[in-house]
Amino acid sequence: MISNVSFAGGAMAPFNRRKDGSSFRDWARAAVQGALDDANLEVSDIDALVVASESDFFTMQLNxxxxxxxxxxxxxxxxxxxEGGGASGHLAVHAGVAEVASGMAxxxxxxxxxxxxxxxxxxxxGALYxxxxxAWTDGMTGIDSTSLYALSAQAFMARTGATVADFARIAVRNRAHACANANAHLPLDISLDEVTASPVVASPYRRLDCSPLSDGAAAIILARTSDLPARPQGRARFRAAVSAVDTVRLGERSDPGFFAGKQRAAQRAxxxxGxxxxxxxxxxxxxxxxxxQLQSLEALGLANGQTIAAERxxxxxxxGAVPVNLSGGLLGQGAPVxxxxxxxxxxxxxxxEGRYFGQQVANAPRFALVDTHGGIATLNAVSILEAP
Incomplete structure (x- = not known):
């Protein structure tokens, strides 16, 4: 159990498609200053930096x-x-947790x-993804991530009875959650019919089933509570930060539709x-x-083996009993990797902490789970946080 790492503060630069001439340097500075302000700290209070960036081809910046x-x-x-593909940011958080917990920073x-x-x-x-x-058996053959995700989804549907209507419900709900999030890329009021009528990308996925390509930045500060200014309402803290990998090639998994690596990470978390x-x-x-999202919820065990019924x-x-992606998730908030x-x-x-800038959960829980992955749930990161 992790018992001595607290969330000090954090901030985001809005996720969207930037057309204003700004660069990742500008968004990074904005997110960092926002995080410092939120934590009531100064630049001089920070003694370690962990940066997450998936690809040098996006930033055109080594180091x-x-x-x-x-x-x-x-x-x-x-x-x-x-760097860990889609899990890069979450793995950077894990690295920061380890530095604080170990006393390195x-x-x-x-x-x-x-x-x-x-x-x-x-x-x-798409080619980079x-x-x-x-890269040898997938990327260089021309197959893209959407096609691989679609193949996995088809296997999941065949085993569980999930339907395109179940998927569309998630696309609608997450975009609706994003409408309360001023930092979100795609806050949309859409219908199930609009999702199922949008163009097919790779069956069963249609355009509105897919998360967008986004620009943006986010920053958080981690520390022991004793190393932070007093806060009357207390601070959220980490209880677990765990990762696990699965077989890289989808076709070599015993069930391409089940996220077994994610299940391992969740169980360990x-x-x-505790x-x-x-x-x-x-x-x-x-x-x-x-x-x-449904495949992840199944692997995380958040519906006691009844994921499809719970979704419906x-x-x-x-x-609901376990609100998911009130931020809008990648589908609504956006996905700058x-x-x-x-x-x-x-x-x-x-x-x-009861101070979220978007749609606040109705009944503040004691524990929250964060789940991210790279590949088709190949490199999985799971964190569990506890309320103050």
């Missing part, structure tokens, strides 16, 4: 940790970059940033935190595609 330390006034601190700034939308053409981004699987899945009161879950009974809605996991943790922590 981004050093550059961003300089840009953010952090010259002299220890700095490093973490007192106050760690975790910064995720990615210009996924404005720098390259969508087709080029194909390399995040097995529950054990490390809780069960039934103790989780809300979650931020990786929904790069609508069906991937609104268990995961804002008013390096920043995604950092923003998920930020959302969960602020929800637990």
């Amino acid at each position: 981004p940790a050093a550059l961003l330390a300089d840009e953010c006034g952090l010259v002299g601190v220890a700095a490093k970059r973490v 007192r106050r760690v700034l975790v910064l995720g940033v990615e210009p996924s939308a404005s720098h390259l053409k969508g087709t080029d981004v 194909g390399l995040s699987f097995d 529950y054990a490390a935190a 809780v069960t899945a039934a103790d989780i009161g809300m979650a931020e879950v990786y929904d790069s595609y609508s069906g991937a 009974e609104d268990v995961f809605s804002a008013q 390096g920043a995604t996991g950092v923003a998920q943790v930020l959302s969960a922590a602020l929800q637990l």
Whole structure:
């Protein structure tokens, strides 16, 4: 169990497609300053920086940790970059947790940033994402991430009875949640019919089942409570930060539709935190595609083996027993890869502290779960946070 790492504060630069001439350096500075303000700290209080950025092709910047330390006034601190595909931001948070828990650093700034939308053409981004699987057998053969996710979703549907209507419900709900989030890329009021009528990308997925390419940044600060200014309402704290990998090539898995690596990470996280899945009161879950959210919820065990029934009974809605992705998730809030996991943790922590800037959970839970992955749930990161 992790008992001495607290969330000090955090902030986001809005997720969207930037057309204003700004760059990832600008978004990083804005997120960092917002996090410092939220934590009531100064730049001089930070002694370590962990940067998440998935691809140098997006930033066109090798060694981004050093550059961003300089840009953010952090010259002299220890700095490093973490990369793990779609899980990059969340794994950077785990690195920051480890530094604080081990005593290597007192106050760690975790910064995720990615210009996924404005720098390259969508087709080029798609080709790069194909390399995040097995580049030899997948990416270089021309298959893209949507096709691989679709194959996994088809296997999931065949086994569980999930339908395109179930997927569409998630696309509608997450975009609706995003309408309360001023930082969201796609806050949309859409219908089930609009989702199922949108163009097919790779069956069963249609355009509105897919998360967007986004630009943006998010930053959080981690520390021991004793190393932070007093806060009367207390601070959210980490109870577990666990990761696990699965077989990289989808066709070599015993069930391509089941996220076994994610299940391993979740089970280890529950054990490390001393809780069960039934103790989780809300979650931020990786929904790069609508069906991937259902697959993730199944693997995380948040519906006691009845994921499809729970989805149809609104268990995961804002008013349900386990609200999921009140931020809007990747589908609504957006998906600048390096920043995604950092923003998920930020959302969960602020929800637990009762000061989230979007749709606040109706009944503040004791525990929240954050789930992110790279590949087709190949590299999985799970965190469990506890309310003050």
